[in-house]
Amino acid sequence: EVYPSLKRFEHFKRLTSDDIVHFKQVLDNDDNLVLTADLDFFNEDHLRKYKGQSSLVLKPKTTEQVSKILKYCNENSLPVVPQSGNTGLVGGSNPVFDEIVLSLANLNKIRSFDNVSGILKADAGVILENADAFLAENGFIFPLDLGAKGSCFIGGNVATNAGGLRLLRYGSLHGSVLGLEVVLPDGTVLNSLNSLRKDNTGFDLKQLFIGSEGTLGIITGVSVLCPTRPKAVNVAFLGVESYEAVQKAFTESKNYLSEILSAFEFMDLNSQKLSKEFLKQKSHPLDEEHPFYILIETSGSNKDHDDVKLESFLEYAMENEIVSDGVVAQDETQLKTLWNWRESVSEASTIYGGVYKYDVSIPIQDLYRLVEDVKVRLSDFNLIGETEEFPVKDAIGYGHIGDGNLHLNVAVRRYSKEVESCLEPFVYEWIKKHNGSISAEHGLGFQKKNYIGYSKSDIEINLMKQLKKLYDPKLILNPYKYINFDK
Ligand code: FAD
Numbered sequence: 124e125v126y127p128s129l130k131r132f133e134h135f136k137r138l139t140s141d142d143i144v145h146f147k148q149v150l151d152n153d154d155n156l157v158l159t160a161d162l163d164f165f166n167e168d169h170l171r172k173y174k175g176q177s178s179l180v181l182k183p184k185t186t187e188q189v190s191k192i193l194k195y196c197n198e199n200s201l202p203v204v205p206q207s208g209n210t211g212l213v214g215g216s217n218p219v220f221d222e223i224v225l226s227l228a229n230l231n232k233i234r235s236f237d238n239v240s241g242i243l244k245a246d247a248g249v250i251l252e253n254a255d256a257f258l259a260e261n262g263f264i265f266p267l268d269l270g271a272k273g274s275c276f277i278g279g280n281v282a283t284n285a286g287g288l289r290l291l292r293y294g295s296l297h298g299s300v301l302g303l304e305v306v307l308p309d310g311t312v313l314n315s316l317n318s319l320r321k322d323n324t325g326f327d328l329k330q331l332f333i334g335s336e337g338t339l340g341i342i343t344g345v346s347v348l349c350p351t352r353p354k355a356v357n358v359a360f361l362g363v364e365s366y367e368a369v370q371k372a373f374t375e376s377k378n379y380l381s382e383i384l385s386a387f388e389f390m391d392l393n394s395q396k397l398s399k400e401f402l403k404q405k406s407h408p409l410d411e412e413h414p415f416y417i418l419i420e421t422s423g424s425n426k427d428h429d430d431v432k433l434e435s436f437l438e439y440a441m442e443n444e445i446v447s448d449g450v451v452a453q454d455e456t457q458l459k460t461l462w463n464w465r466e467s468v469s470e471a472s473t474i475y476g477g478v479y480k481y482d483v484s485i486p487i488q489d490l491y492r493l494v495e496d497v498k499v500r501l502s503d504f505n506l507i508g509e510t511e512e513f514p515v516k517d518a519i520g521y522g523h524i525g526d527g528n529l530h531l532n533v534a535v536r537r538y539s540k541e542v543e544s545c546l547e548p549f550v551y552e553w554i555k556k557h558n559g560s561i562s563a564e565h566g567l568g569f570q571k572k573n574y575i576g577y578s579k580s581d582i583e584i585n586l587m588k589q590l591k592k593l594y595d596p597k598l599i600l601n602p603y604k605y606i607n608f609d610k
Pocket residue numbers: 169204205206207208209210211212215216217227247268269270271274275276277278279280281282283284285286287288336337338340341342343469470564565568601
């Protein structure tokens with residue numbers, strides 16, 4: 124077995140050829156919907172850290188087919204992993220042993236759009252970028268944006284409660300998702316795909332599925348409230364000399380830009396050096412190096428007004444030495460280029476061979492100290508350095524500072540037990556000590572299932588286990604992930 128310390132649940136049945144014949148019937152005997160070969164993409168996670176051994180991928184086209192598949196799997200104790208774009212960063216979307224992969228890729232239609240209320244109803248397998256492009260044609264915007272937009276599905280976003288680059292402005296999916304269509308493990312279809320902004324009748328059950336990472340049900344449809352697309356968008360990319368100044372810039376940007384501030388992201392110098400290498404660029408948007416960079420986006424309805432607000436913020440920030448250099452995008456192309464210097468860091472972090480990723484929430488004043496402390500620790504253990512003999516190349520920090528969310532990426536030349544045990548549980552203990560969360564937005568998946576106790580109490584964990592038992596008594600949905608539900 125690939126994971127020697129983990130045991131396959133004994134009550135799970137092994138897949139047989141009869142099962143496959145049954146699934147083929149459910150899926151109209153269409154060979155494109157029942158895959159039994161070349162399954163590497165589905166078995167491996169985006170970061171190529173985890174690899175399962177599934178021999179079956181099902182790609183239903185309708186909610187009814189999903190329902191029939193789950194009913195059969197539940198009756199026969201066959202485990203299932205729901206998979207969307209497979210861009211998740213915690214190994215949640217891949218099998219661990221021989222679980223069946225249920226891909227949502229063929230549930231990819233927009234169902235309806237109401238351009239008065241801005242409510243979009245769509246299949247869960249619509250690619251985020253496609254949903255946003257459809258909305259753009261109608262003068263609206265998807266309330267979520269993230270670097271993986273070209274591959275991730277909106278159902279996957281909801282299942283992970285993805286945060287991303289617009290959360291500061293539009294809030295989390297817990298607010299903007301109005302309803303869901305979910306297939307429960309026994310095949311029951313739970314439909315709350317309504318178009319109501321307000322509905323105080325009983326428990327808000329859909330909230331449980333937002334961020335449940337495929338452990339309670341399979342999301343097949345999403346109803347989401349979409350804002351009007353801002354007519355005027357500005358992006359400023361700024362160089363800053365200290366972490367203190369980053370915080371001052373955040374406070375002042377809220378004062379000066381208030382309702383038009385739509386993103387406040389930060390990156391440290393070494394994250395930009397990595398991106399420069401990754402993007403194969405000779406120069407950076409700012410000529411001189413700075414310890415920190417900030418990307419500020421404004422979105423409003425009147426370009427002239429927004430320009431004036433941004434200029435007065437920049438004047439204040441420069442005069443008061445909060446910001447030492449900066450550039451403002453002059454057109455759409457520059458705007459995309461500047462965003463790319465931020466969005467590419469995640470992928471850039473892997474260029475030396477591998478990466479350990481931590482996605483944490485901490486009160487903003489303490490946030491960057493985690494990166495500094497981790498660097499000191501790696502050096503104390505003689506694990507970080509410029510030459511090949513050191514397993515760690517660098518530790519970088521960047522993220523959604525406006526949301527108190529840091530991404531600590533430890534870029535390695537090779538994965539090693541020594542590095543892993545130097546980082547874990549050190550990072551998780553550090554976060555607990557600073558009252559943070561061990562997962563701000565990427566979720567628990569396989570990577571963090573043993574660490575939820577650093578962010579949640581025993582009482583909370585026990586309630587989660589009871590809910591799991593209620594929804595999925597046979598534990599067929601996404602087993603071995605999230606929490607140790609078997610115990
Ligand atoms: P998958 O990776 O396929 O699945 C993710 C999890 O959800 C798995 O546990 C899976 O079993 C479950 N799942 C998937 N679909 C369903 C469904 N229909 N019903 C029930 N369960 C389901 N995340 C952020 O929060 N913010 C970011 O800014 C961000 N940026 C990223 C940038 C890059 C370059 C990459 C590679 C990832 C980034 N992520 C970010 C990670 C993020 O979680 C995913 O990109 C995205 O939300 C996952 O969507 P997906 O369609 O790829 O889902």
